[in-house]
Amino acid sequence: MTTVRVAGAEFTLGADKVERRLAKADPEPIHLHYAVVNGRRFPPKQVLALITGLDRADFTTHQARSILRRLGFGVYRRQGEVAGSGSSVSGEAGTVLDAFAGRWVAQVGDDVLYDADAPEAVVAWLRRHGRAGRVWRVPASPVDAGSALSTP
Amino acid sequence: MIVGYTDLPEPAGSSPRPLLDLAVGDVDDLVVPCLVDSGAVHTLLPRWLAVSAGVALDGAQRRALAVAGAGTDAAFITCRLAAAGHTWEAPVGFADPWPYSWGLLGHEAFFRFFTVTFRGADLEFEVDPIV
Numbered sequence: 001m002t003t004v005r006v007a008g009a010e011f012t013l014g015a016d017k018v019e020r021r022l023a024k025a026d027p028e029p030i031h032l033h034y035a036v037v038n039g040r041r042f043p044p045k046q047v048l049a050l051i052t053g054l055d056r057a058d059f060t061t062h063q064a065r066s067i068l069r070r071l072g073f074g075v076y077r078r079q080g081e082v083a084g085s086g087s088s089v090s091g092e093a094g095t096v097l098d099a100f101a102g103r104w105v106a107q108v109g110d111d112v113l114y115d116a117d118a119p120e121a122v123v124a125w126l127r128r129h130g131r132a133g134r135v136w137r138v139p140a141s142p143v144d145a146g147s148a149l150s151t152p
Numbered sequence: 153m154i155v156g157y158t159d160l161p162e163p164a165g166s167s168p169r170p171l172l173d174l175a176v177g178d179v180d181d182l183v184v185p186c187l188v189d190s191g192a193v194h195t196l197l198p199r200w201l202a203v204s205a206g207v208a209l210d211g212a213q214r215r216a217l218a219v220a221g222a223g224t225d226a227a228f229i230t231c232r233l234a235a236a237g238h239t240w241e242a243p244v245g246f247a248d249p250w251p252y253s254w255g256l257l258g259h260e261a262f263f264r265f266f267t268v269t270f271r272g273a274d275l276e277f278e279v280d281p282i283v
Contacts, residue, residue: 139164
């Protein structure tokens with residue numbers, strides 16, 4: 001457990017607590033920075049707000065990134081800069097998609113914006129956040145990626 | 153328009169595929185990748201897409217098809233399609249169940265409307281609308 005001070009208040013936090021709190025959270029769109037929690041990408045300020053209950057205006061992205069890094073989470077900047085520990089999410093398209101094999105994703109370029117168990121959830125997320133993207137299930141096996149002949 | 157083949161994750165095999173993003177209906181926030189499949193007669197898409205794109209399937213012609221060695225029920229209806237900077241209307245089958253990670257662009261509804269040149273050695277293909 002780690003004790004941190006944010007906006008004049010002390011919080012005792014641990015990675016387990018963060019992971020539990022974010023287990024069912026809906027990641028918001030990533031602008032520049034993100035943290036990987038439970039294999040999903042979240043804006044650092046969203047994470048810190050959820051685990052502390054603070055308003056996002058009470059702290060900076062820099063503070064959020066620093067605290068999440070201290071808790072052992074990977075903290076990254078889009079376009080591939082790794083600024084903390086944890087598994088890499090950025091890289092070439094095929095490598096990025098490895099982490100999402102079998103998942104439904106919203107993708108823009110090499111960026112995976114969101115992933116879920118069902119296409120309807122991905123489409124709902126895109127519309128909730130006013131985003132557009134390619135929606136598909138990342139193939140997890142050669143069968144998923146097989147060619148096909150349709151019969152009339 | 154020249155489109156690069158799409159890299160796939162390792163578990164799906166290492167061969168990139170000629171996938172083209174397709175929009176359906178009147179929505180512009182949602183595209184699905186489709187395999188440009190010169191061996192396919194029909195253009196087939198997963199049925200969830202019809203719902204998400206607001207394509208009503210009332211009055212659709214239902215056909216039983218075999219895809220990937222298994223049966224599926226396809227609801228064929230003419231709808232607006234958009235890809236490669238071009239918009240057209242053609243009959244598409246919205247199928248359920250659907251086994252693939254992408255839709256299939258076949259001769260009906262796609263190759264009739266485009267000239268497609270595959271340059272497999274360069275991992276790219278070119279799509280030009282027939283006007």
